[in-house]
Amino acid sequence: MTPSSSPVIGIIGGSGLYQIDGLTDVSWRQVSSPFGAPSDALCFGTLEGTPVVFLPRHGRGHRVPPSEINFRANIDALKRAGVTDVLSVSAVGSLREDLPPGTFVVVDQFIDRTFAREKSFFGTGCVAHVSVAKPVCRRLGDAVMDACGDVTIAARRGGTYLVMEGPQFSSLAESELYRAWGCSVIGMTNMPEAKLAREAELCYASVAMVTDFDSWHPGHDAVTVDQVVSVMHANSGKARALVKNVVPRLGGHAGPCVHGCQRALDHALITAPEARDPAMLAKLDAVAGRVLKR
Numbered sequence: 399m400t401p402s403s404s405p406v407i408g409i410i411g412g413s414g415l416y417q418i419d420g421l422t423d424v425s426w427r428q429v430s431s432p433f434g435a436p437s438d439a440l441c442f443g444t445l446e447g448t449p450v451v452f453l454p455r456h457g458r459g460h461r462v463p464p465s466e467i468n469f470r471a472n473i474d475a476l477k478r479a480g481v482t483d484v485l486s487v488s489a490v491g492s493l494r495e496d497l498p499p500g501t502f503v504v505v506d507q508f509i510d511r512t513f514a515r516e517k518s519f520f521g522t523g524c525v526a527h528v529s530v531a532k533p534v535c536r537r538l539g540d541a542v543m544d545a546c547g548d549v550t551i552a553a554r555r556g557g558t559y560l561v562m563e564g565p566q567f568s569s570l571a572e573s574e575l576y577r578a579w580g581c582s583v584i585g586m587t588n589m590p591e592a593k594l595a596r597e598a599e600l601c602y603a604s605v606a607m608v609t610d611f612d613s614w615h616p617g618h619d620a621v622t623v624d625q626v627v628s629v630m631h632a633n634s635g636k637a638r639a640l641v642k643n644v645v646p647r648l649g650g651h652a653g654p655c656v657h658g659c660q661r662a663l664d665h666a667l668i669t670a671p672e673a674r675d676p677a678m679l680a681k682l683d684a685v686a687g688r689v690l691k692r
C-alpha cells in the first residue's frame with residue numbers, strides 16, 4: 399500500500415454499532431492474519447461509491463470481551479483488506495458532568511492503563527518505536543465533526559479517553575482518580591487499537607459515544623450493562639447516521655495524509671537490517687512492507 403492509494407474506509411464498530419446503513423455490494427469475508435484470528439469476518443461493501451470495510455470489534459453477537467480482542471489481528475486484517483483510514487466507534491462512560499449520556503466525543507488523547515494485551519506488531523527480531531504523541535488523525539477528526547454537524551449530533555471535539563483493562567467497571571476511587579487526571583471518558587478498547595493503527599500507518603480517529611456517567615457520579619453509584627445498553631440503543635441510530643455521512647467525505651480525500659500517519663514508520667525501525675529475523679519480517683509484510691522492502 400503506497401501512501402497515495404485511494405481511500406478505503408475501515409469502520410471498527412464497538413458496543414451498539416453492529417451494522418452500517420446504506421452499504422451496497424456487501425460480502426462478509428474471512429481475512430487471515432499471521433497475528434491470529436480477527437474478531438470476525440470482515441464486511442466489505444460500498445457506500446456512495448467509497449469502499450468500506452466493517453469489523454465488529456467484539457464479533458457478531460458481542461462474543462469477545464475487551465481483554466480477549468485480538469487487536470493485532472484486527473488491524474493487520476484491515477490493512478491486508480486495503481484499508482487506509484480507520485474510524486473507531488465506541489461506547490464509553492463519562493468522567494465529566496458536561497459530557498452527559500448521548501454526547502459524542504471525538505477524542506484526541508488516550509491514557510493507556512491496560513496491562514494484559516499485546517501492544518505492538520514489532521518485537522525481538524525487528525524493533526520499532528513509533529510516536530503516539532498525537533495518537534489520532536486530525537483530518538479524520540475534522541471530517542467526523544463536519545458530519546456530526548450535518549446530522550445534528552451533539553459532538554465535542556477533543557478529550558482524553560482513559561483505557562482500562564476491564565471487564566469490570568471501575569471502582570469509585572479509580573473513577574475519581576481518572577477525573578483528577580483530567581480524563582473525559584472511560585472505556586476498555588481503544589488501546590492498543592490506536593497504537594497498532596499508528597504502527598500499521600493507518601489514519602485513525604475515535605468517536606466515543608457516552609452511555610453513562612461512570613461510578614463517580616452521585617446520581618449513579620454503579621454502572622450496569624442494562625443502563626449502558628439502553629443508552630447504547632439510542633446512540634446506535636445516531637452512530638449509523640454519522641458513519642453514513644462521514645464515509646463519502648473521507649472517500650473524497652485525495653493524496654496521502656498531510657499529518658504523516660501513513661509515514662509513521664519512516665524513522666521508527668531500530669534493528670540493524672542484518673540483525674532482523676526473517677520470520678518476523680514475513681509476519682510484518684502488510685503492516686511494515688512499505689519500509690521493509692526499501
Ligand SMILES: CSC[C@H]1O[C@H](OP(=O)(O)O)[C@H](O)[C@@H]1O
Nearest residue numbers: 412413464488489585586587626
Ligand atoms: C457494553 S459496556 C462495556 C463495553 O463497551 C465498550 O466497548 P466498545 O469500545 O467496543 O464500544 C467498553 O469499552 C466495553 O468493552
Ligand SMILES: Nc1ncnc2[nH]cnc12
Nearest residue numbers: 489490491584585586612
Ligand atoms: N463506565 C464505563 N466504563 C468502562 N467502559 C464503558 N463502556 C461504557 N461505559 C463504560
